[in-house]
Amino acid sequence: MPELPEVETIRRDLGPTLVGRRFAGVTLNWPRMVLYPSPEAFSRLLVGKMVNELDRRGKYLIVRLDSGEALILHFRMSGSLLVARGDEHDRYCRALFTLDDGTRLCFRDPRKMGKMWLVEDEGVVVGRLGPEPLESGFTLDTLARRLDNRTAPVKALLCDQAVIAGVGNMYADEALFAAGIHPLRRADSLTTEEVERLHGALTRVLGQAIGSHGASITDYWRPGGEPGTAQFEFKVAHHGGRPCPVCGTPIERLPIRGRGSYFCPRCQCQPG
DNA sequence: CCCGGAACCTGAAGGC
């Protein structure tokens, strides 16, 4: 599932391919993935526009155009953005972009949940996101204030895009394990030391995952088709039943807010 | 603010 490290990998990999190129054509095989404007207007307005730069906010990829508009993509669970090679048919290609140099880009998404927008004001799409956890402004104090006075489980807040942008299920589990904090702990019950450990764990886990080009655990691949390798560094995420790499206790799985949360019941002390 | 559930999707995994 593309979370921050996966989308950042896509951004870095595709920069040289996209920047300076113009869109020559768009084929929408699943028009419902376009949320704004209408699919017809989306395709018509995109063709001819040049890519100025690639950016990322949270799990959103932002393609800034010379017109001042932005093409924004969200990959949800199963989306990836692949440079198409040859003329092989991919039944999961939901949108195909052709560039002015003949390069083709496929928005591949088996579960059809990815979304796209073409907007003049990025804020209408990404305006409510919380801070970027890898930017210098994301200090210990930033995190502490975002968790203070919140009674929800810390795991739920880490996955809330309005609290921190880009953290999803996998990396929330990994960060909580690295910080030794139980996912059900009430956010307002964390000590200063725990928030400090969590802050360090978040930046470390996300930064390391970017260095490994993201985690290929479901349908995520890098734009060139290579898998990421961050999943090999996971200690608890999706490791239910396997022994904790620190103490050997079997990793447990617990639904929190409808999402499977993996943790070590010994290393991550119980709530309360 | 917090919570649960539904909706969107389909491949994978489990039960019988």
Next chain:
DNA sequence: TGCCTTCAGGTTCCGG
């Protein structure tokens, strides 16, 4: 082997 059910997950929306 095959049919059927359930699950997974990010986001949004709705109701309590």
